[in-house]
Amino acid sequence: MPWGNQVDPSRLFVAQFGAKLRALREQRGWSQAKLAAKVFLSHARIAQFESGESVPSQHHAQALDEALGAGGALLDEWDKLNDSPGAKWAQKLMNVEGKAVEIRHFSDIVPALLQTESYTRAILAEGMEFYGGDLEEKMRYRTHRRALLDRPDAPRFWSVLKESALSWVVGGTEVMREQLLDLLRMARRPHISIQIVPFVGPRFLSDVGMLTITTLPGGREVVYRGGIQGAWVTNRAAIAEYSVLYKQVQRGALSPHDSMALIDKVLGEKYP
Structure with missing residues (x-):
């Protein structure tokens, strides 16, 4: 791969x-x-x-x-x-999302497009010592990105999350409770689907890392591999392999209905 x-x-x-x-x-x-x-x-x-x-x-x-x-x-x-390549990648990500027809995302943390303001602030604050920059500027950028899913022409958004995203405490109990409640609210929207990969899911998923597959008008697809190291993938053969991989990831996840039940269960047990 x-x-x-x-x-x-x-x-x-x-x-x-x-x-x-x-x-x-x-x-x-x-x-x-x-x-x-x-x-x-x-x-x-x-x-x-x-x-x-x-x-x-x-x-x-x-x-x-x-x-x-x-x-x-x-x-x-x-x-x-x-104006460096790293900054241009961030700008390209926002531009690509703005044109998207469908976005398929896999990660072990709540994706940026589904994060509450307090969760985003906590995540960014944790990385300030390493990445630097201005926290408020980053918050404005993230807020602009999240607004994408509120548009009348919002893309179809699939989020597959590892169960660890529900247990890894970001910003404290209240922040996590607010975030998980918001996931349940967002999942009720017809254009958003959230699936959870349980701890007992396929082991190969531990090696996947963050993956985003974006479908643009006309059916063209681009892939972004995120993290400290990241890259855009536009080669058709490679993208086809990532699409197959994403389908395997989805098969290893709970259904959207069962995923919501799991989130609700975690809410009651960990963030009452």
């Missing part, structure tokens, strides 16, 4: 931004602590920006540029980062 994974190229641009920031600071003869004080950030945040562990928001990038007298050079590096 051709998984088609590749490292997100945006990490290169993150490193370049950090190197530029460090060079500008050292030209001034400033310590990280001194620069941090001038832009009202912590010493640790400046260190994260320079090492590539975190990415500043546009607001912070502009403040750093002004404090260092960079004349826009640092902002130019920030623009490269946000």
Whole structure:
């Protein structure tokens, strides 16, 4: 099975931004602590920006540029980062979803299109230390994506979830209760189907990872393999294999009716 994974190229641009920031600071003869004080950030945040562990928001990038007298050079590096292949993948994902006729998704967490605001915020907040960026900007992007399923011409959406998605606590008990109740509500919509793969499901599913198959007008399909590493797949032969794989995933899942019963059971037992 051709998984088609590749490292997100945006990490290169993150490193370049950090190197530029460090060079500008050292030209001034400033310590990280001194620069941090001038832009009202912590010493640790400046260190994260320079090492590539975190990415500043546009607001912070502009403040750093002004404090260092960079004349826009640092902002130019920030623009490269946000026009990198990684950023373009995110934009392409939203564009493809916007044209979709049908979306088939498989994951071990609640998919972005079905996440409540509090669940999304908790997921994104957990990843901020690694991915960096601006949390509120990410929230606006996710909110825009979720609105897709509220449109009059919303695509048919299939979500197959591992049972672990119901048990892995994101943001606390109240967040999980709200999320599972919302799954039950969304599943009542005629264009949305949710199926759960129980813990006793086929073992091969543990190796599948996140998978999205999107059908566009005219029947053309594209595949996205997500995660820290991700890739788009457009080769027809490979897409055909993924479609077969998805059918196997669905066969290993409970029916939509039984899946709703399981979600309701988990609600009562884990998040009463």
